[in-house]
Amino acid sequence: MLLETDNRFSHLTALRVLILVLILGLAGTGASVANSAAFVRSLWPEAAARGVSRSAFDAAFANYTYLPKVMELTRKQPEFTSTVADYLNKRVTDSQARKGRVMRSEWAQTLAGAAQRYGVQPEIVLAIWGMETNYGGFMGGNNTIYALASLTEGGYRSSFFKSELLTALRIISDGNVTPANMVGSWAGAMGHTQFMPSSYMRYAVDYNGDGRKDIWKSVPDALGSTANYLNSFGWNYGETWxxxxxxxxxxxxxxxxxxxxxxxxxxxxxxxxxxxxxxxxxxxxxxxxxxxxxxxxxxxxxxxxxxxxxxxxxxxxxxxxxxxxxxxxIGGGDFATPWPAGNYGLNASQRVELQQRLNKAGYAVGSADGVVGPKTRAAVIAFQKRNGLPADGYVSGLLLNALKR
Incomplete structure (x- = not known):
């Protein structure tokens, strides 16, 4: 036998078995090391076609490993059940407004220049900055290339994220940022105001004139880019929201x-x-x-x-x-009208319960599937009118409580 006559081949076979065991052991993580290497190799022709240099490509993937945690986050996005009031109360606070005023003073010259150049009020740009990263306090701790590559390799909206990945590689290749400094969210949003790579390519500007569009390290570039983005979609200067x-x-x-x-x-x-x-x-x-x-x-x-x-x-x-x-x-206060006390958003099972109760009370909803469509909305309005409630068609926890009475 060959294994008996040539010891070199015996060692090679054993090595192949070991590699196979390692690959099989990694298979449960969603992607193997071998598969990741093949995935990266498969990207090169498309990256080259996008104008990405070989050196930039290799640098970006030098230590790439598939990130299972990124794929876990795609599966753990909770159903949205909070109310608009809950959403605002967590994000629009006195401390956020105070910090925004501090930033308005610190970056007054940049904001005034951006307003003149792009026609967007400073407070709107500041508010987006505050909402997205707490004025640069947390821009996401993920390597953008690794996150986008993991989403693509893992098969999550792979066509979209592959295109974003190739665009991100071009951004690196153009010299705007190093791979290590290209950080952002697990979904690929980057920098102070969280641009996706495709938005960066279309709307990012070199506001400070240093030859790079650096939304990660340059606050002027980030604020100018955000103002340019809003202007590109038709912002009307001097008008409110x-x-x-x-x-x-x-x-x-x-x-x-x-x-x-x-x-x-x-x-x-x-x-x-x-x-x-x-x-x-x-x-x-x-x-x-x-x-x-x-x-x-x-x-x-x-x-x-x-x-x-x-x-x-x-x-x-x-x-x-x-x-x-x-x-x-800019000094405004809270809304004049308070949010309804005790209200809450409905999850899927609660929406089904609401529809079941409407059907039981004689309001034709049809199948209780948890989807609030025209039939459910019409039934809600009919219930509200019959019970002396404002017939606004609004579905909420307070409405479900009213149906339980």
């Missing part, structure tokens, strides 16, 4: 739902007024009505700038928090 308003007695919620986006003058004809009592500065502005806690909580008319903020994070709660923090930074 929205107004807190009050609704008249007997407000027609059905009509309001069908109205959509109309001029402030149209809303005024329906009896809506600012809580401050002051007139609206531009009645011709087109706005939409937003009731994040139903008719019994704060109510707002939102301007197009609100939707520009949502281009940063497509969440009404996020945009409201940014707008509110911006107002607090």
């Amino acid at each position: 929205g107004y807190e308003v009050k609704l008249p007695t007997g407000f027609d919620y059905d009509r309001a739902r069908a109205t959509g986006k109309v001029s402030i003058a149209t809303w005024e004809k329906m009896g809506i007024r600012r809580v401050s009592g002051r007139p609206f500065p531009r009645p011709s502005d087109v706005t939409r009505l937003y009731m994040p806690a139903g008719a019994t909580g704060p109510v707002f008319l939102l301007t197009p700038n609100f939707d520009v903020i949502k281009r940063y994070n497509n969440s009404d709660s996020y945009a409201l928090a940014v707008g509110h923090l911006a107002d607090r930074i």
Whole structure:
């Protein structure tokens, strides 16, 4: 036999067996060392096509290992059950506003210059900075290349994250940041104001003129880039994000739902007024009505700038928090209308329970699947009207409690 006649081959076979054992032992982690090496090799042709240099590619992956913790985070994202009030109370605080005012003073020249160049108010840029990383206090502790590579290798939205990974490699190759300094969140958002690599490529600017677009170490670059981002999506300088308003007695919620986006003058004809009592500065502005806690909580008319903020994070709660923090930074107070006491968000099982109770009470919801669609909303409105409640169609813990009575 070959193994008996040549001892060299015997040692090689044993080595192959050992490697196979190690690979099999690692298989349960989601990716093996061998698979990771093959994955990195497979990326090179596409990276080269994107203009990434070989030296930058090798430096970025020099010590790469698949990160199981990143994939675990994709599976542990909790169902969103908190209310908008909960979201804001955790993120828009007196201390955050005070720190924002300190930063406004410290970076006044940069912010004023960015406002002049890009037409975005300093307080909005500051609020995004505060929301994203606590004004640079925590930018995420993850190597961006490793995080994006792990998401791609692990098969989580691999097409999207692979494209972001290749873009991140190009950013390194262009000399804007070293692999070690390219840090961010587990999902690849980077720097002081958490740009994804693709957003960085489109909107990052070298505001301080040193030849690099450094959103990690240069606060001016990060703030200028954020202002440029908002400007690119149509920010209207000098205009607010929205107004807190009050609704008249007997407000027609059905009509309001069908109205959509109309001029402030149209809303005024329906009896809506600012809580401050002051007139609206531009009645011709087109706005939409937003009731994040139903008719019994704060109510707002939102301007197009609100939707520009949502281009940063497509969440009404996020945009409201940014707008509110911006107002607090420049000396504004809390909302005039308090949030409903004792309210809570509903998880999937509680939404099913709400639908079951509506069906049992004679309001046709159909299958209790936990999805709040048009039938559920119509049933909620019918229940509210019959029980003398504001017919706002708002689904919440308080509504579930009312159904239990």
